[in-house]
Amino acid sequence: MATDDDATSDRVNSVDRVFKKVLDAVAKTAPEIREGLPTRRAKVETENPSGETPLAADVYADELLCERIGDIEGVGTYASEERPEAQTVGSGLSVCVDPLDGSSNLKPNNTMGTIVAIYDSPLPATGDDILAAAYVLFGPTMTMITAYDDTVTEYVIQDDGTYQAIRVDVTLPDDPTVYGFGGRVADWVDEITEYVREIESDPSMKLRYGGAMIGDVNQVLTYGGIFAYPTLADAPEGKLRIQFEGYPVGYIVETAGGASSDGHQSLLAVEKDDLHARTPVYVGNESLVDGVEAHLSDDD
Known part of the structure:
Protein backbone atom coordinates (compact mmCIF):
# COMPACT_ATOMS: atom_id res chain seq x y z
CA MET A 1 0.00 0.00 0.00
CA ALA A 2 1.34 3.44 -0.93
CA THR A 3 2.01 5.79 1.98
CA ASP A 4 2.16 9.56 2.33
CA ASP A 5 5.96 9.25 2.45
CA ASP A 6 5.88 7.41 -0.87
CA ALA A 7 3.74 10.14 -2.41
CA THR A 8 6.09 12.83 -1.11
CA SER A 9 9.12 10.97 -2.45
CA ASP A 10 7.48 10.56 -5.87
CA ARG A 11 6.64 14.27 -5.89
CA VAL A 12 10.22 15.28 -5.06
CA ASN A 13 11.59 12.96 -7.74
CA SER A 14 9.15 14.40 -10.28
CA VAL A 15 10.19 17.97 -9.48
CA ASP A 16 13.86 16.93 -9.66
CA ARG A 17 13.33 15.52 -13.15
CA VAL A 18 11.49 18.59 -14.41
CA PHE A 19 14.12 20.92 -12.95
CA LYS A 20 16.93 18.99 -14.61
CA LYS A 21 15.11 18.90 -17.96
CA VAL A 22 14.43 22.63 -17.81
CA LEU A 23 18.12 23.29 -17.12
CA ASP A 24 19.07 21.01 -20.01
CA ALA A 25 16.69 22.86 -22.32
CA VAL A 26 17.90 26.30 -21.25
CA ALA A 27 21.56 25.32 -21.56
CA LYS A 28 20.99 23.74 -24.98
CA THR A 29 19.11 26.82 -26.21
CA ALA A 30 21.54 29.43 -24.83
CA PRO A 31 24.20 28.99 -27.56
CA GLU A 32 21.48 29.27 -30.24
CA ILE A 33 20.14 32.46 -28.69
CA ARG A 34 23.63 33.91 -28.50
CA GLU A 35 24.45 32.91 -32.08
CA GLY A 36 21.25 34.54 -33.33
CA LEU A 37 21.84 37.92 -31.66
CA PRO A 38 23.91 39.70 -34.34
CA THR A 39 21.19 39.47 -37.00
CA ARG A 40 18.28 40.33 -34.69
CA ARG A 41 19.13 43.80 -33.42
CA ALA A 42 16.14 45.61 -34.97
CA LYS A 43 12.87 46.28 -33.17
CA VAL A 44 9.71 44.45 -34.17
CA GLU A 45 6.51 46.30 -35.01
CA THR A 46 4.41 45.18 -32.02
CA GLU A 47 4.56 46.00 -28.30
CA ASN A 48 4.89 43.41 -25.56
CA PRO A 49 2.45 43.30 -22.60
CA SER A 50 4.55 45.82 -20.69
CA GLY A 51 4.18 48.43 -23.41
CA GLU A 52 7.75 48.01 -24.64
CA THR A 53 8.82 47.41 -28.23
CA PRO A 54 11.00 44.30 -28.16
CA LEU A 55 13.86 43.47 -30.47
CA ALA A 56 13.70 40.59 -32.90
CA ALA A 57 16.19 38.91 -30.56
CA ASP A 58 13.66 38.99 -27.69
CA VAL A 59 11.03 37.31 -29.86
CA TYR A 60 13.51 34.75 -31.23
CA ALA A 61 14.69 33.77 -27.73
CA ASP A 62 11.10 33.49 -26.51
CA GLU A 63 10.05 31.26 -29.39
CA LEU A 64 13.00 28.91 -28.92
CA LEU A 65 12.51 28.63 -25.17
CA CYS A 66 8.76 28.12 -25.48
CA GLU A 67 9.28 25.28 -27.92
CA ARG A 68 12.00 23.56 -25.86
CA ILE A 69 10.50 24.04 -22.40
CA GLY A 70 6.97 23.41 -23.65
CA ASP A 71 8.03 19.96 -24.87
CA ILE A 72 9.13 18.86 -21.39
CA GLU A 73 6.90 16.30 -19.71
CA GLY A 74 5.82 17.71 -16.37
CA VAL A 75 5.63 21.33 -17.55
CA GLY A 76 2.04 22.49 -17.75
CA THR A 77 2.35 26.22 -18.41
CA TYR A 78 4.85 28.49 -20.14
CA ALA A 79 4.81 32.26 -19.69
CA SER A 80 7.19 34.99 -20.75
CA GLU A 81 7.51 38.76 -20.69
CA GLU A 82 6.81 38.75 -24.43
CA ARG A 83 3.41 37.03 -24.18
CA PRO A 84 0.23 38.62 -22.82
CA GLU A 85 -0.99 35.39 -21.23
CA ALA A 86 0.42 32.13 -19.95
CA GLN A 87 0.32 29.33 -22.52
CA THR A 88 -0.86 25.83 -21.64
CA VAL A 89 1.70 23.34 -22.95
CA GLY A 90 0.88 20.20 -20.97
CA SER A 91 0.22 19.18 -17.40
CA GLY A 92 2.37 20.02 -14.40
CA LEU A 93 4.54 22.87 -13.18
CA SER A 94 4.52 26.46 -14.42
CA VAL A 95 7.64 28.02 -15.97
CA CYS A 96 8.11 31.79 -16.30
CA VAL A 97 10.85 33.19 -18.52
CA ASP A 98 12.45 36.54 -19.25
CA PRO A 99 13.90 35.39 -22.58
CA LEU A 100 16.47 38.16 -23.01
CA ASP A 101 16.97 40.36 -19.99
CA GLY A 102 18.84 43.54 -20.91
CA SER A 103 18.22 43.29 -24.66
CA SER A 104 18.76 47.06 -24.94
CA ASN A 105 22.41 46.15 -24.40
CA LEU A 106 22.50 44.32 -27.72
CA LYS A 107 23.26 47.41 -29.79
CA PRO A 108 26.27 48.48 -27.67
CA ASN A 109 27.34 44.82 -27.28
CA ASN A 110 26.97 44.68 -23.51
CA THR A 111 25.81 41.99 -21.06
CA MET A 112 22.46 40.21 -21.44
CA GLY A 113 20.88 37.12 -19.97
CA THR A 114 17.93 34.76 -19.66
CA ILE A 115 15.94 34.28 -16.43
CA VAL A 116 13.83 31.21 -15.58
CA ALA A 117 11.52 30.49 -12.64
CA ILE A 118 9.66 27.26 -11.89
CA TYR A 119 6.46 27.45 -9.85
CA ASP A 120 4.25 24.79 -8.31
CA SER A 121 1.08 26.77 -8.96
CA PRO A 122 -1.08 28.19 -11.72
CA LEU A 123 -0.01 31.68 -12.81
CA PRO A 124 0.22 34.29 -11.51
CA ALA A 125 2.01 32.50 -8.68
CA THR A 126 3.39 33.78 -5.39
CA GLY A 127 6.84 33.66 -3.87
CA ASP A 128 5.72 30.72 -1.73
CA ASP A 129 5.14 28.73 -4.92
CA ILE A 130 8.63 29.03 -6.40
CA LEU A 131 10.56 25.75 -6.53
CA ALA A 132 13.65 26.75 -8.47
CA ALA A 133 15.18 29.61 -10.41
CA ALA A 134 18.07 30.09 -12.80
CA TYR A 135 19.67 32.60 -15.09
CA VAL A 136 22.10 32.42 -17.98
CA LEU A 137 24.58 35.24 -18.49
CA PHE A 138 25.87 35.96 -22.00
CA GLY A 139 29.20 37.40 -20.91
CA PRO A 140 32.73 36.64 -22.13
CA THR A 141 31.73 33.08 -21.26
CA MET A 142 28.22 31.66 -20.90
CA THR A 143 27.48 30.89 -17.28
CA MET A 144 24.34 29.65 -15.57
CA ILE A 145 23.39 30.26 -11.93
CA THR A 146 20.77 27.96 -10.42
CA ALA A 147 18.97 27.92 -7.08
CA TYR A 148 17.28 24.70 -6.05
CA ASP A 149 16.99 22.61 -2.90
CA ASP A 150 18.62 25.32 -0.73
CA THR A 151 21.73 25.41 -2.94
CA VAL A 152 23.05 27.92 -5.47
CA THR A 153 25.35 26.52 -8.16
CA GLU A 154 27.27 28.17 -10.98
CA TYR A 155 27.87 26.35 -14.29
CA VAL A 156 29.78 27.12 -17.46
CA ILE A 157 27.83 26.40 -20.64
CA GLN A 158 29.80 25.18 -23.64
CA ASP A 159 29.01 25.98 -27.27
CA ASP A 160 27.35 22.57 -27.69
CA GLY A 161 24.93 23.25 -24.84
CA THR A 162 26.61 20.99 -22.29
CA TYR A 163 27.30 22.51 -18.88
CA GLN A 164 29.60 21.83 -15.96
CA ALA A 165 29.51 23.04 -12.37
CA ILE A 166 32.36 25.38 -11.43
CA ARG A 167 31.04 26.63 -8.05
CA VAL A 168 28.76 24.80 -5.63
CA ASP A 169 27.08 26.28 -2.55
CA VAL A 170 27.57 29.81 -3.84
CA THR A 171 27.08 32.44 -1.11
CA LEU A 172 27.40 36.21 -1.07
CA PRO A 173 30.76 37.41 0.27
CA ASP A 174 30.57 38.85 3.79
CA ASP A 175 32.35 42.08 2.80
CA PRO A 176 30.28 43.75 0.03
CA THR A 177 32.04 45.97 -2.50
Missing part, protein backbone atom coordinates in the same frame (compact mmCIF):
# COMPACT_ATOMS: atom_id res chain seq x y z
CA VAL A 178 29.60 46.79 -5.35
CA TYR A 179 26.33 48.66 -5.79
CA GLY A 180 24.07 49.59 -8.68
CA PHE A 181 20.72 51.43 -8.67
CA GLY A 182 18.58 51.69 -11.81
CA GLY A 183 16.26 54.39 -13.03
CA ARG A 184 17.00 58.06 -13.66
CA VAL A 185 18.65 59.64 -10.63
CA ALA A 186 16.34 62.63 -11.03
CA ASP A 187 13.36 60.28 -10.57
CA TRP A 188 14.58 58.63 -7.36
CA VAL A 189 12.55 59.37 -4.27
CA ASP A 190 14.45 61.35 -1.62
CA GLU A 191 14.94 58.34 0.66
CA ILE A 192 16.69 56.38 -2.08
CA THR A 193 18.90 59.35 -3.01
CA GLU A 194 19.94 59.73 0.63
CA TYR A 195 20.74 56.04 0.96
CA VAL A 196 22.80 55.91 -2.23
CA ARG A 197 24.79 58.94 -1.04
CA GLU A 198 25.59 57.00 2.14
CA ILE A 199 26.81 54.02 0.11
CA GLU A 200 28.90 56.30 -2.12
CA SER A 201 30.59 57.77 0.96
CA ASP A 202 32.08 54.35 1.72
CA PRO A 203 35.40 54.12 -0.19
CA SER A 204 35.18 50.33 -0.28
CA MET A 205 32.00 50.42 -2.41
CA LYS A 206 32.25 50.67 -6.20
CA LEU A 207 29.51 51.56 -8.68
CA ARG A 208 28.63 48.67 -11.02
CA TYR A 209 25.59 49.25 -13.22
CA GLY A 210 25.42 47.82 -16.73
CA GLY A 211 21.80 48.18 -17.86
CA ALA A 212 20.98 44.45 -17.64
CA MET A 213 19.61 43.47 -14.26
CA ILE A 214 20.96 39.96 -14.39
CA GLY A 215 24.50 41.15 -15.09
CA ASP A 216 24.35 43.51 -12.11
CA VAL A 217 22.90 40.80 -9.88
CA ASN A 218 25.75 38.52 -10.91
CA GLN A 219 28.21 41.20 -9.76
CA VAL A 220 26.49 41.18 -6.37
CA LEU A 221 26.67 37.38 -6.14
CA THR A 222 30.36 37.51 -7.05
CA TYR A 223 31.58 40.44 -4.96
CA GLY A 224 28.81 41.15 -2.48
CA GLY A 225 26.82 44.36 -2.46
CA ILE A 226 23.40 45.58 -3.52
CA PHE A 227 21.44 45.91 -6.75
CA ALA A 228 18.20 47.84 -6.98
CA TYR A 229 15.64 49.04 -9.43
CA PRO A 230 13.88 51.24 -6.91
CA THR A 231 10.57 52.90 -6.52
CA LEU A 232 10.58 56.10 -8.57
CA ALA A 233 8.67 59.34 -8.18
CA ASP A 234 6.87 58.71 -11.47
CA ALA A 235 6.79 54.89 -11.15
CA PRO A 236 6.09 53.79 -7.56
CA GLU A 237 6.13 50.12 -8.63
CA GLY A 238 9.47 50.46 -10.40
CA LYS A 239 10.16 48.67 -13.66
CA LEU A 240 10.81 44.98 -12.99
CA ARG A 241 8.17 42.25 -13.18
CA ILE A 242 7.60 40.19 -10.04
CA GLN A 243 6.85 36.85 -11.79
CA PHE A 244 9.69 37.02 -14.30
CA GLU A 245 12.40 38.93 -12.41
CA GLY A 246 11.47 39.73 -8.79
CA TYR A 247 10.64 36.26 -7.50
CA PRO A 248 13.45 34.34 -9.27
CA VAL A 249 16.18 36.87 -8.44
CA GLY A 250 14.93 37.22 -4.87
CA TYR A 251 14.89 33.43 -4.53
CA ILE A 252 18.43 33.06 -5.88
CA VAL A 253 19.89 35.80 -3.70
CA GLU A 254 18.10 34.62 -0.54
CA THR A 255 19.20 31.04 -1.20
CA ALA A 256 22.77 32.36 -1.47
CA GLY A 257 22.49 33.85 2.01
CA GLY A 258 21.50 37.37 0.99
CA ALA A 259 18.27 39.32 1.29
CA SER A 260 15.62 40.68 -1.05
CA SER A 261 12.99 43.35 -0.60
CA ASP A 262 10.40 45.51 -2.30
CA GLY A 263 11.38 48.21 0.18
CA HIS A 264 9.24 46.85 3.00
CA GLN A 265 9.24 43.04 2.86
CA SER A 266 10.96 40.11 1.16
CA LEU A 267 10.25 39.92 -2.56
CA LEU A 268 9.03 36.39 -1.93
CA ALA A 269 6.28 37.82 0.31
CA VAL A 270 4.98 40.20 -2.37
CA GLU A 271 1.58 39.22 -3.77
CA LYS A 272 0.26 40.50 -7.11
CA ASP A 273 -2.76 39.36 -9.11
CA ASP A 274 -1.43 40.30 -12.56
CA LEU A 275 1.00 38.13 -14.54
CA HIS A 276 2.95 41.21 -15.65
CA ALA A 277 2.76 43.17 -12.38
CA ARG A 278 5.80 45.26 -11.46
CA THR A 279 7.61 45.75 -8.16
CA PRO A 280 10.56 47.68 -6.78
CA VAL A 281 13.54 45.34 -6.37
CA TYR A 282 16.38 45.49 -3.83
CA VAL A 283 18.69 42.47 -3.52
CA GLY A 284 22.06 41.88 -1.92
CA ASN A 285 23.78 41.55 1.42
CA GLU A 286 21.30 41.65 4.29
CA SER A 287 22.84 44.70 5.97
CA LEU A 288 22.53 46.75 2.77
CA VAL A 289 18.96 45.66 2.05
CA ASP A 290 18.06 46.41 5.68
CA GLY A 291 19.46 49.90 5.11
CA VAL A 292 17.09 50.46 2.19
CA GLU A 293 14.10 49.35 4.26
CA ALA A 294 15.16 51.59 7.15
CA HIS A 295 15.31 54.64 4.89
CA LEU A 296 12.00 53.90 3.19
CA SER A 297 10.26 53.21 6.51
CA ASP A 298 11.05 56.79 7.51
CA ASP A 299 8.61 57.85 4.79
CA ASP A 300 5.74 55.73 6.15
Whole structure:
Protein backbone atom coordinates (compact mmCIF):
# COMPACT_ATOMS: atom_id res chain seq x y z
CA MET A 1 0.00 0.00 0.00
CA ALA A 2 1.34 3.44 -0.93
CA THR A 3 2.01 5.79 1.98
CA ASP A 4 2.16 9.56 2.33
CA ASP A 5 5.96 9.25 2.45
CA ASP A 6 5.88 7.41 -0.87
CA ALA A 7 3.74 10.14 -2.41
CA THR A 8 6.09 12.83 -1.11
CA SER A 9 9.12 10.97 -2.45
CA ASP A 10 7.48 10.56 -5.87
CA ARG A 11 6.64 14.27 -5.89
CA VAL A 12 10.22 15.28 -5.06
CA ASN A 13 11.59 12.96 -7.74
CA SER A 14 9.15 14.40 -10.28
CA VAL A 15 10.19 17.97 -9.48
CA ASP A 16 13.86 16.93 -9.66
CA ARG A 17 13.33 15.52 -13.15
CA VAL A 18 11.49 18.59 -14.41
CA PHE A 19 14.12 20.92 -12.95
CA LYS A 20 16.93 18.99 -14.61
CA LYS A 21 15.11 18.90 -17.96
CA VAL A 22 14.43 22.63 -17.81
CA LEU A 23 18.12 23.29 -17.12
CA ASP A 24 19.07 21.01 -20.01
CA ALA A 25 16.69 22.86 -22.32
CA VAL A 26 17.90 26.30 -21.25
CA ALA A 27 21.56 25.32 -21.56
CA LYS A 28 20.99 23.74 -24.98
CA THR A 29 19.11 26.82 -26.21
CA ALA A 30 21.54 29.43 -24.83
CA PRO A 31 24.20 28.99 -27.56
CA GLU A 32 21.48 29.27 -30.24
CA ILE A 33 20.14 32.46 -28.69
CA ARG A 34 23.63 33.91 -28.50
CA GLU A 35 24.45 32.91 -32.08
CA GLY A 36 21.25 34.54 -33.33
CA LEU A 37 21.84 37.92 -31.66
CA PRO A 38 23.91 39.70 -34.34
CA THR A 39 21.19 39.47 -37.00
CA ARG A 40 18.28 40.33 -34.69
CA ARG A 41 19.13 43.80 -33.42
CA ALA A 42 16.14 45.61 -34.97
CA LYS A 43 12.87 46.28 -33.17
CA VAL A 44 9.71 44.45 -34.17
CA GLU A 45 6.51 46.30 -35.01
CA THR A 46 4.41 45.18 -32.02
CA GLU A 47 4.56 46.00 -28.30
CA ASN A 48 4.89 43.41 -25.56
CA PRO A 49 2.45 43.30 -22.60
CA SER A 50 4.55 45.82 -20.69
CA GLY A 51 4.18 48.43 -23.41
CA GLU A 52 7.75 48.01 -24.64
CA THR A 53 8.82 47.41 -28.23
CA PRO A 54 11.00 44.30 -28.16
CA LEU A 55 13.86 43.47 -30.47
CA ALA A 56 13.70 40.59 -32.90
CA ALA A 57 16.19 38.91 -30.56
CA ASP A 58 13.66 38.99 -27.69
CA VAL A 59 11.03 37.31 -29.86
CA TYR A 60 13.51 34.75 -31.23
CA ALA A 61 14.69 33.77 -27.73
CA ASP A 62 11.10 33.49 -26.51
CA GLU A 63 10.05 31.26 -29.39
CA LEU A 64 13.00 28.91 -28.92
CA LEU A 65 12.51 28.63 -25.17
CA CYS A 66 8.76 28.12 -25.48
CA GLU A 67 9.28 25.28 -27.92
CA ARG A 68 12.00 23.56 -25.86
CA ILE A 69 10.50 24.04 -22.40
CA GLY A 70 6.97 23.41 -23.65
CA ASP A 71 8.03 19.96 -24.87
CA ILE A 72 9.13 18.86 -21.39
CA GLU A 73 6.90 16.30 -19.71
CA GLY A 74 5.82 17.71 -16.37
CA VAL A 75 5.63 21.33 -17.55
CA GLY A 76 2.04 22.49 -17.75
CA THR A 77 2.35 26.22 -18.41
CA TYR A 78 4.85 28.49 -20.14
CA ALA A 79 4.81 32.26 -19.69
CA SER A 80 7.19 34.99 -20.75
CA GLU A 81 7.51 38.76 -20.69
CA GLU A 82 6.81 38.75 -24.43
CA ARG A 83 3.41 37.03 -24.18
CA PRO A 84 0.23 38.62 -22.82
CA GLU A 85 -0.99 35.39 -21.23
CA ALA A 86 0.42 32.13 -19.95
CA GLN A 87 0.32 29.33 -22.52
CA THR A 88 -0.86 25.83 -21.64
CA VAL A 89 1.70 23.34 -22.95
CA GLY A 90 0.88 20.20 -20.97
CA SER A 91 0.22 19.18 -17.40
CA GLY A 92 2.37 20.02 -14.40
CA LEU A 93 4.54 22.87 -13.18
CA SER A 94 4.52 26.46 -14.42
CA VAL A 95 7.64 28.02 -15.97
CA CYS A 96 8.11 31.79 -16.30
CA VAL A 97 10.85 33.19 -18.52
CA ASP A 98 12.45 36.54 -19.25
CA PRO A 99 13.90 35.39 -22.58
CA LEU A 100 16.47 38.16 -23.01
CA ASP A 101 16.97 40.36 -19.99
CA GLY A 102 18.84 43.54 -20.91
CA SER A 103 18.22 43.29 -24.66
CA SER A 104 18.76 47.06 -24.94
CA ASN A 105 22.41 46.15 -24.40
CA LEU A 106 22.50 44.32 -27.72
CA LYS A 107 23.26 47.41 -29.79
CA PRO A 108 26.27 48.48 -27.67
CA ASN A 109 27.34 44.82 -27.28
CA ASN A 110 26.97 44.68 -23.51
CA THR A 111 25.81 41.99 -21.06
CA MET A 112 22.46 40.21 -21.44
CA GLY A 113 20.88 37.12 -19.97
CA THR A 114 17.93 34.76 -19.66
CA ILE A 115 15.94 34.28 -16.43
CA VAL A 116 13.83 31.21 -15.58
CA ALA A 117 11.52 30.49 -12.64
CA ILE A 118 9.66 27.26 -11.89
CA TYR A 119 6.46 27.45 -9.85
CA ASP A 120 4.25 24.79 -8.31
CA SER A 121 1.08 26.77 -8.96
CA PRO A 122 -1.08 28.19 -11.72
CA LEU A 123 -0.01 31.68 -12.81
CA PRO A 124 0.22 34.29 -11.51
CA ALA A 125 2.01 32.50 -8.68
CA THR A 126 3.39 33.78 -5.39
CA GLY A 127 6.84 33.66 -3.87
CA ASP A 128 5.72 30.72 -1.73
CA ASP A 129 5.14 28.73 -4.92
CA ILE A 130 8.63 29.03 -6.40
CA LEU A 131 10.56 25.75 -6.53
CA ALA A 132 13.65 26.75 -8.47
CA ALA A 133 15.18 29.61 -10.41
CA ALA A 134 18.07 30.09 -12.80
CA TYR A 135 19.67 32.60 -15.09
CA VAL A 136 22.10 32.42 -17.98
CA LEU A 137 24.58 35.24 -18.49
CA PHE A 138 25.87 35.96 -22.00
CA GLY A 139 29.20 37.40 -20.91
CA PRO A 140 32.73 36.64 -22.13
CA THR A 141 31.73 33.08 -21.26
CA MET A 142 28.22 31.66 -20.90
CA THR A 143 27.48 30.89 -17.28
CA MET A 144 24.34 29.65 -15.57
CA ILE A 145 23.39 30.26 -11.93
CA THR A 146 20.77 27.96 -10.42
CA ALA A 147 18.97 27.92 -7.08
CA TYR A 148 17.28 24.70 -6.05
CA ASP A 149 16.99 22.61 -2.90
CA ASP A 150 18.62 25.32 -0.73
CA THR A 151 21.73 25.41 -2.94
CA VAL A 152 23.05 27.92 -5.47
CA THR A 153 25.35 26.52 -8.16
CA GLU A 154 27.27 28.17 -10.98
CA TYR A 155 27.87 26.35 -14.29
CA VAL A 156 29.78 27.12 -17.46
CA ILE A 157 27.83 26.40 -20.64
CA GLN A 158 29.80 25.18 -23.64
CA ASP A 159 29.01 25.98 -27.27
CA ASP A 160 27.35 22.57 -27.69
CA GLY A 161 24.93 23.25 -24.84
CA THR A 162 26.61 20.99 -22.29
CA TYR A 163 27.30 22.51 -18.88
CA GLN A 164 29.60 21.83 -15.96
CA ALA A 165 29.51 23.04 -12.37
CA ILE A 166 32.36 25.38 -11.43
CA ARG A 167 31.04 26.63 -8.05
CA VAL A 168 28.76 24.80 -5.63
CA ASP A 169 27.08 26.28 -2.55
CA VAL A 170 27.57 29.81 -3.84
CA THR A 171 27.08 32.44 -1.11
CA LEU A 172 27.40 36.21 -1.07
CA PRO A 173 30.76 37.41 0.27
CA ASP A 174 30.57 38.85 3.79
CA ASP A 175 32.35 42.08 2.80
CA PRO A 176 30.28 43.75 0.03
CA THR A 177 32.04 45.97 -2.50
CA VAL A 178 29.60 46.79 -5.35
CA TYR A 179 26.33 48.66 -5.79
CA GLY A 180 24.07 49.59 -8.68
CA PHE A 181 20.72 51.43 -8.67
CA GLY A 182 18.58 51.69 -11.81
CA GLY A 183 16.26 54.39 -13.03
CA ARG A 184 17.00 58.06 -13.66
CA VAL A 185 18.65 59.64 -10.63
CA ALA A 186 16.34 62.63 -11.03
CA ASP A 187 13.36 60.28 -10.57
CA TRP A 188 14.58 58.63 -7.36
CA VAL A 189 12.55 59.37 -4.27
CA ASP A 190 14.45 61.35 -1.62
CA GLU A 191 14.94 58.34 0.66
CA ILE A 192 16.69 56.38 -2.08
CA THR A 193 18.90 59.35 -3.01
CA GLU A 194 19.94 59.73 0.63
CA TYR A 195 20.74 56.04 0.96
CA VAL A 196 22.80 55.91 -2.23
CA ARG A 197 24.79 58.94 -1.04
CA GLU A 198 25.59 57.00 2.14
CA ILE A 199 26.81 54.02 0.11
CA GLU A 200 28.90 56.30 -2.12
CA SER A 201 30.59 57.77 0.96
CA ASP A 202 32.08 54.35 1.72
CA PRO A 203 35.40 54.12 -0.19
CA SER A 204 35.18 50.33 -0.28
CA MET A 205 32.00 50.42 -2.41
CA LYS A 206 32.25 50.67 -6.20
CA LEU A 207 29.51 51.56 -8.68
CA ARG A 208 28.63 48.67 -11.02
CA TYR A 209 25.59 49.25 -13.22
CA GLY A 210 25.42 47.82 -16.73
CA GLY A 211 21.80 48.18 -17.86
CA ALA A 212 20.98 44.45 -17.64
CA MET A 213 19.61 43.47 -14.26
CA ILE A 214 20.96 39.96 -14.39
CA GLY A 215 24.50 41.15 -15.09
CA ASP A 216 24.35 43.51 -12.11
CA VAL A 217 22.90 40.80 -9.88
CA ASN A 218 25.75 38.52 -10.91
CA GLN A 219 28.21 41.20 -9.76
CA VAL A 220 26.49 41.18 -6.37
CA LEU A 221 26.67 37.38 -6.14
CA THR A 222 30.36 37.51 -7.05
CA TYR A 223 31.58 40.44 -4.96
CA GLY A 224 28.81 41.15 -2.48
CA GLY A 225 26.82 44.36 -2.46
CA ILE A 226 23.40 45.58 -3.52
CA PHE A 227 21.44 45.91 -6.75
CA ALA A 228 18.20 47.84 -6.98
CA TYR A 229 15.64 49.04 -9.43
CA PRO A 230 13.88 51.24 -6.91
CA THR A 231 10.57 52.90 -6.52
CA LEU A 232 10.58 56.10 -8.57
CA ALA A 233 8.67 59.34 -8.18
CA ASP A 234 6.87 58.71 -11.47
CA ALA A 235 6.79 54.89 -11.15
CA PRO A 236 6.09 53.79 -7.56
CA GLU A 237 6.13 50.12 -8.63
CA GLY A 238 9.47 50.46 -10.40
CA LYS A 239 10.16 48.67 -13.66
CA LEU A 240 10.81 44.98 -12.99
CA ARG A 241 8.17 42.25 -13.18
CA ILE A 242 7.60 40.19 -10.04
CA GLN A 243 6.85 36.85 -11.79
CA PHE A 244 9.69 37.02 -14.30
CA GLU A 245 12.40 38.93 -12.41
CA GLY A 246 11.47 39.73 -8.79
CA TYR A 247 10.64 36.26 -7.50
CA PRO A 248 13.45 34.34 -9.27
CA VAL A 249 16.18 36.87 -8.44
CA GLY A 250 14.93 37.22 -4.87
CA TYR A 251 14.89 33.43 -4.53
CA ILE A 252 18.43 33.06 -5.88
CA VAL A 253 19.89 35.80 -3.70
CA GLU A 254 18.10 34.62 -0.54
CA THR A 255 19.20 31.04 -1.20
CA ALA A 256 22.77 32.36 -1.47
CA GLY A 257 22.49 33.85 2.01
CA GLY A 258 21.50 37.37 0.99
CA ALA A 259 18.27 39.32 1.29
CA SER A 260 15.62 40.68 -1.05
CA SER A 261 12.99 43.35 -0.60
CA ASP A 262 10.40 45.51 -2.30
CA GLY A 263 11.38 48.21 0.18
CA HIS A 264 9.24 46.85 3.00
CA GLN A 265 9.24 43.04 2.86
CA SER A 266 10.96 40.11 1.16
CA LEU A 267 10.25 39.92 -2.56
CA LEU A 268 9.03 36.39 -1.93
CA ALA A 269 6.28 37.82 0.31
CA VAL A 270 4.98 40.20 -2.37
CA GLU A 271 1.58 39.22 -3.77
CA LYS A 272 0.26 40.50 -7.11
CA ASP A 273 -2.76 39.36 -9.11
CA ASP A 274 -1.43 40.30 -12.56
CA LEU A 275 1.00 38.13 -14.54
CA HIS A 276 2.95 41.21 -15.65
CA ALA A 277 2.76 43.17 -12.38
CA ARG A 278 5.80 45.26 -11.46
CA THR A 279 7.61 45.75 -8.16
CA PRO A 280 10.56 47.68 -6.78
CA VAL A 281 13.54 45.34 -6.37
CA TYR A 282 16.38 45.49 -3.83
CA VAL A 283 18.69 42.47 -3.52
CA GLY A 284 22.06 41.88 -1.92
CA ASN A 285 23.78 41.55 1.42
CA GLU A 286 21.30 41.65 4.29
CA SER A 287 22.84 44.70 5.97
CA LEU A 288 22.53 46.75 2.77
CA VAL A 289 18.96 45.66 2.05
CA ASP A 290 18.06 46.41 5.68
CA GLY A 291 19.46 49.90 5.11
CA VAL A 292 17.09 50.46 2.19
CA GLU A 293 14.10 49.35 4.26
CA ALA A 294 15.16 51.59 7.15
CA HIS A 295 15.31 54.64 4.89
CA LEU A 296 12.00 53.90 3.19
CA SER A 297 10.26 53.21 6.51
CA ASP A 298 11.05 56.79 7.51
CA ASP A 299 8.61 57.85 4.79
CA ASP A 300 5.74 55.73 6.15
